[in-house]
Amino acid sequence: MVEIVRSSDLVLVGFLQSLxxxxxxxxxxxxxxxxxxxxMIGVFPRRILVPDDHVAQARRLIADAGLGAELRHD
Structure with a gap:
């Protein structure tokens, strides 16, 4: 599994999971x-992870949704 997004924004996390x-x-x-x-004060960010073989597709999908700035570049 590869982390592609880390955020404390629960709405963003829910949207990306659904997407x-x-x-x-x-x-x-x-x-x-x-x-x-x-x-529930938002201190610890949630991490979105996807399998290694889906990373490129997931990153492209998130970027196409206009949320490329949220992607991790580690």
Whole structure:
């Protein structure tokens, strides 16, 4: 799995998860349950991960949606 986006914006994370799943790209949203520790104040960002063989397609889809600035470049 490769991290492609990291964000504290829950709306963005939900949108990207939906976008990728609708394109049949498997998605794992990591750190989703950290909100129990942080009290929903947005301290810990959520990470969107996709399988290695879907990274290029996922990155292209996110960029085409106008959210290329959200992509990780690690």
């Amino acid at each position: 990728l799943e609708n394109a049949n790209i498997p998605v794992l949203v990591a750190d989703r349950h950290m909100s129990a520790l942080e009290g």
